[in-house]
Amino acid sequence: KQEVTQIPAALSVPEGENLVLNCSFTDSAIYNLQWFRQDPGKGLTSLLLIQSSQREQTSGRLNASLDKSSGRSTLYIAASQPGDSATYLCATDNYGQNFVFGPGTRLSVLP
Amino acid sequence: GAVVSQHPSWVICKSGTSVKIECRSLDFQATTMFWYRQFPKQSLMLMATSNEGSKATYEQGVEKDKFLINHASLTLSTLTVTSAHPEDSSFYICSAMGGGYGTGELFFGEGSRLTVL
Numbered sequence: 059k060q061e062v063t064q065i066p067a068a069l070s071v072p073e074g075e076n077l078v079l080n081c082s083f084t085d086s087a088i089y090n091l092q093w094f095r096q097d098p099g100k101g102l103t104s105l106l107l108i109q110s111s112q113r114e115q116t117s118g119r120l121n122a123s124l125d126k127s128s129g130r131s132t133l134y135i136a137a138s139q140p141g142d143s144a145t146y147l148c149a150t151d152n153y154g155q156n157f158v159f160g161p162g163t164r165l166s167v168l169p
Numbered sequence: 170g171a172v173v174s175q176h177p178s179w180v181i182c183k184s185g186t187s188v189k190i191e192c193r194s195l196d197f198q199a200t201t202m203f204w205y206r207q208f209p210k211q212s213l214m215l216m217a218t219s220n221e222g223s224k225a226t227y228e229q230g231v232e233k234d235k236f237l238i239n240h241a242s243l244t245l246s247t248l249t250v251t252s253a254h255p256e257d258s259s260f261y262i263c264s265a266m267g268g269g270y271g272t273g274e275l276f277f278g279e280g281s282r283l284t285v286l
Contacts, residue, residue, distance in 0.1 A: 092275060099260070099280070100279060100280060101277040101279040102262065147212060147213075159212045159213050161211070161212045
């Protein structure tokens with residue numbers, strides 16, 4: 059059964075810093091991996107989707123990488139801004155199993 | 170990206186009443202939709218998978234008679250919390266798969282916060 063973990067659980071950085079969020083999964087048999095953002099009391103917003111055949115995806119200041127063999131994905135946020143403050147979740151789309159979500163990383167970007 | 174609309178955003182009800190939450194895919198057809206529950210400061214917990222035209226598949230521990238799911242069309246799934254009790258108070262989120270299962274991206278509704286008095 060797939061298990062997804064995220065490190066760190068919480069992160070606080072000053073504005074302008076580059077930062078990396080980590081996602082690990084135990085079963086490499088995945089269709090894809092997706093990163094989401096959730097603002098307090100809101101639904102999830104899809105940030106990046108990485109297909110299993112891909113190694114990375116980029117959107118603006120965000121870059122996500124995927125290493126299936128090691129069961130890891132990272133979300134890189136460049137030049138962080140206070141508006142980036144949110145909880146970031148990764149989720150795997152798994153063979154024979156539904157999406158499995160990590161517990162999330164709560165990010166605070168201080169002005 | 171694709172848009173999923175969820176309604177209502179907030180609902181307060183008395184204990185013992187039933188509440189219906191709608192999840193609509195606005196600009197794409199979704200044969201599969203998912204319903205989640207989220208407790209404060211915790212990640213999403215999958216409740217059930219809703220398939221258009223067939224019965225929903227519930228996760229272990231989720232009462233199907235308590236949480237009724239109907240997916241009557243390719244753009245609408247509903248979750249009805251029957252005989253709601255205070256312990257059912259939670260944040261409920263739906264999502265829909267775009268592009269076919271296993272290859273598509275998952276899009277989420279805005280969530281519905283249920284408070285049962």
